[in-house]
Amino acid sequence: MLVIGLTGDIGAGKSTVSSLLERMGAVVVDADKIVRQIWTRPEIIEAASKRWGKDILDENDRILPHVVASKAFYDETEYKWLCELIHPSVMVEMEKALSGDNGLKVFEIPLLFEVGKPEWVDFVVYVTASKEVRSKRNLIRGLDEKAIALRERWLLPAEEKKKMSDWVIENDGDLQSLREKVDALGDLLLKLAYPIMVSVTCGGEEEAVNIARECIEKKLAACANIHPARSIYLWQENVEDEEEWEVSLKSLQCRLYPLRKTILEKHSYDTPVILVHPLKWVNPKALLWLKGVLGI
Known part of the structure; x- marks a missing residue:
């Protein structure tokens, strides 16, 4: 907002x-x-x-x-x-x-x-x-x-x-x-008015870093946080337990579709799960920073 x-x-x-x-x-x-x-x-x-x-x-x-x-x-x-x-x-x-x-x-x-x-x-x-x-x-x-x-x-x-x-x-x-x-x-x-956080998990740290760099270089995201994550999920009737890396990207709604496309193109998974989190509020200085970095 x-x-x-x-x-x-x-x-x-x-x-x-x-x-x-x-x-x-x-x-x-x-x-x-x-x-x-x-x-x-x-x-x-x-x-x-x-x-x-x-x-x-x-x-x-x-x-x-x-x-x-x-x-x-x-x-x-x-x-x-x-x-x-x-x-x-x-x-x-x-x-x-x-x-x-x-x-x-x-x-x-x-x-x-x-x-x-x-x-x-x-x-x-x-x-x-x-x-x-x-x-x-x-x-x-x-x-x-x-x-x-x-x-x-x-x-x-x-x-x-x-x-x-x-x-x-x-x-x-x-x-x-x-x-x-x-x-x-x-x-x-x-x-x-529509800041977002986009997150996706990757199979390894290098892949997570590459996705983050690609999105930032294209000015689709202003910042990325990368951290290890343990994922437990159901795949083909089996419960899987894996160590993954999660990328969280700070951006604006107007950049979502090219951002999503880039993630899908760079990701190694057949079905990567991309989550979009609308942010209720971001401080004004941070919004102006997003504006400048994303070239809005």
Whole structure:
């Protein structure tokens, strides 16, 4: 599993990027959607109305987001109070989404750096655009420059956040231009999301070493571990007990089929047993190492 934190400037196109990644096969978790759900909780409504008064509610006692914004974004103390009210619950809900199948998971978190990057985020993608372009997009959403300035006044500087990110997507062009950038990055991320360990036993140490070297020289695996193994198995109705050598190869799913083919070509057994172990998680630096060695 690979977890991406997606963040960026207001109006830069984070949601567009997340939707494009979702179409490529990523699981997307939107922090803003979670926030909207949290605002329906009675205890949250009660805490906010107690602090800011009943005028933040409509006639059905539902939160009026624009009124909350007018209360919170004008004062740093109120802004921090709002963050402390909402974000712990947001984190709890996002962590629930970490369970389940392996693969690429994208968490769209506008305040990722401001609230502290979660330890479970492997890499950060930052979406940016020029102020002029963002202003036009925000006006379509009903946010003028004054409203944006209020929302950004308590945020970390954009340049600082870019430096803390692993990839920056410039979104000043049209949708096709953005799609090309996201397709390229998404293709890489989907490959990194599926690390594997491939293992096979051999009749001798020399054969195990030869298979390992062949796979690594072809850049089908990044690393191999070779160790003696005692194998007990059923063959032609007889229980066999043999000393063998096992090769374990670290690679990515995208290299599996040529890797498997190479093992079969180099192996002396008529029926070698090749096992593929999907890895739930690999640390980010190791993934980048795999990327470099395998030429991804």
